[in-house]
Amino acid sequence: MSLDILNVTKIFGPARGGILSRDEGFRALDDVSLHVPKGSSFGLVGESGSGKTTLTRCILRLENLTRGRVLYEGTDIHGLAQRDLRRLRARLQIVFQDPYASLNPRMTIHDIVAEPLLIHRDLFRLSARQRSERVLELLEQVGLRSEHLFRYPHEFSGGQRQRIGIARALASRPDFLILDEPTSALDVSVQADVLNLLHRLQQELGLTYFFISHDLGVIRYICDDVAVIYRGKLVEQGPVAEIFDRPRSDYTRMLLAAMPDPDPDKSPFRQS
Amino acid sequence: MTMIQTSLPKRDTSARLENWSRAFYRFRQSWLSVIGLAIVAVLIVIALVAPLIVPYPEHVAGATDTAARFMPPSAEHWFGTNALGQDMFSLVLVGSQVSLFSGLAVVIIAIAVGGLVGAVAGYFGGWIDETLMRLTDLLLTIPSLILAMAVAAALGTGILNMIIAISITWWPAYARLIRGEVLVKKEEQFITAARALGAGPGRILGRHILPNIISPVVVKASLDMGFAILTVASLGFVGIGVRAPVPEWGTLLSTARGYMPDYWWTALFPGFAIFLAVLAFNLLGDGLRDVLDPKARR
Known part of the structure; x- marks a missing residue:
């Protein structure tokens, strides 16, 4: 099911001050627009603090927007009445980063x-x-x-x-799953198991994934499209192959250069 | 919907049992806590069966025996007799009923009212929090015994009025405790998960927050039981507690005051009973804190 994020801006609490107060608050998301097509896996990459998790909270209406709209199959999630919102939550689920918390x-x-x-x-x-x-x-x-x-x-x-x-996220038979760094808290060997599981589930259940990660290898393995976010702004977006092979922005090039090579002989820790 | 035909496994309680045995092991590490638990257990049993086992049940009901006034402790009267010739042993034993029952009632009412106020204030925040907490602060500023005395005097004597009076002064402490715990737990990720699932405030509070904050409440309740018994006795001592024929430790102590020091036994044994009950609940509470709430240990 398609998800559209239109010009979403989220500013966190400007301190209440006098009319001369310059405090504008923290701009966590700045005019972000995305289109996640039905049945695909959409990746969102960014470093810590770039607004990835804030975006998921905004999509799920766990946070109110400062500006913009989030459309799920054309309905504005932030405009729904409580009862309709609850019904929608069954179809739009999330897997969190920290399986311990x-x-x-x-x-x-x-x-x-x-x-x-x-x-x-x-x-x-x-x-x-x-x-x-x-x-x-x-x-x-x-x-x-x-x-x-x-x-x-x-x-x-x-x-x-x-x-x-x-399993909890799948219980209500959702068709859209937000995966907020689902493997970043896990050991590398376990990461692969969970990724394979997610891959299999998507094919069996026809799910749409919105996959958040700071690990480009994971994104390349799972996703069809990818968007890069930096300090609350989208840097670029497009099909995975295109972004990985021909990055247009300097930030994306930097991220790709920082990716570790799976070949142990090329590891910087290996001498000679 | 296709259902796979499966046999469901039985609810496995071994994990829970193991937790209990581990908790009891930690509790046993401190022999003082075990003594506290033992005394509390004995007190509860005494309170339950006292009317059946006391040697002079007619004295408990109000009968007097003026021929046997102020008998010192002996084989017939273990704790001696009082000014009316009543057997002190019987009175002290039956007196445990009022003390334990009202102590328990006060703590339960305080947890119920304070828990509701604290949970609502902590969870919803904003002006609801402000209003409820200022009300709580207001009650906390009044010395609790004075307020309880005023309320009890206004309502009239009687065990129920006394319980209400003490509860009014006690719930604010629980409201503060529970509000603080709710504020902490509210930010946990499994609460966010429940909200994302579509859970309402009732379910989030009842199923997710409250079960996770039960430990400090149980610890405080067991420590408070001792002080509640003491407060009940204090009200009895100043004469606004239980009405006359019903034996109560504070009232017994208060009547005995005039006969000190010649007839010391009329005051010593009710006083010792209060001391023992308060001490036992404090020891138990300390032990429970070590098990349930180890971070709070001094």
Whole structure:
């Protein structure tokens, strides 16, 4: 399902002062416009503090916009009434960066994954037993097993927790998934597993991905299109192959040059 | 919707059991906490069965035996008798009912009211927070015993009025504690996750925030139980607590005051009972804090 971000600007809290106050607040996003076509994977690259996460929060209306619009299939997310917004949230889900902080430590895996089904029970109308079966199905879909069902988050590794986060995001049968650096908190070997899982899920479920990362290798592996953001402004955007082969801006060239080469013989740490 | 035919596994409680046994192990590390727990357990049992086991149940109901006034502690009267010839042992044992029950009631009411005010103020913020917290501050500025005395005097004597009076002065402390904890937890990422899922404020507070802040509340409640018992006794001592025939530690102590030091036993045993109950709940609270809230340890 297509997502359009139109001229979005987000300014964080200018301190309330007198009329002579020069404080304009912090411009986290400055006139950002993006088009994410249905069924594709759209990558967003940027360094820490460039506004990537703020943009996801603005898309999900966890943050109010200063200016601009976010259209999902033509409906303005920020113009919706609370009830319609809740309905939309079932279709537009997010996987967070930190798998340690994004799961409630006092809830079992079953309850965590079942929660979207409970929140949107008017949409799904499942009995308690059907819900549990659906949870099990979701866990199996992300590569976890039934014996994990009634354990608590602290009993899992980072990779497993991220799978739980993915299962929770998929529970309400969304068609659009925001992935906010889903692998950056994980070990390299586990990163590959989770990326392959995401790749497989996209093909099986026909999902649209909005993939945020600072890792260009990950973007190249997953995404069709990519946009580069720097200090709240879009630097350039286009198909992945084009951006990687013929970057137009200096900032993108710099990012590409900083990419480590997978060939260990070319590592700067290797002498001789 | 296609459903895979699967057999659901049983809810596995081993992890929870393991947590409990680990928590109990840490609790046992301090023998003072174990003593506290033991005394509290004994006190609760005594309070429950006191009317059935006391040697002179008729004295508890108000009967007097003027022939046996001011008998010192002996085999028949372990704690001696008072000015009316009533058996002090029976009175002190039954007196535990009023103290424990009203202490518990005060703490529960304080948690319920303070929890609601604190959670709403912390979660919604803005002018709601300002209004509720200024009201809380206002109540905190008044010395609690004086306010409780004023309220109890206005409502009239009686156990229920006393509980209400003390609760009014106690909930603000819980409101502050819970507001602070809610403010911290509100910023956690799993709260953002719940909001992104479409959860409303009721679900976020009830399912996500409150279960995660229960530990400091339980610790404070167990420490406060001792002080609540003390406050109940203080109100009884100044004569605005429980009405006459019902034995209560503070009232017993207050009547005995006039017969000191000759008939010391009439004052010593109720006083010792108060001391023991307050000490036991404090030891228990300290132990619980070590287990549930280790960062708060001094």
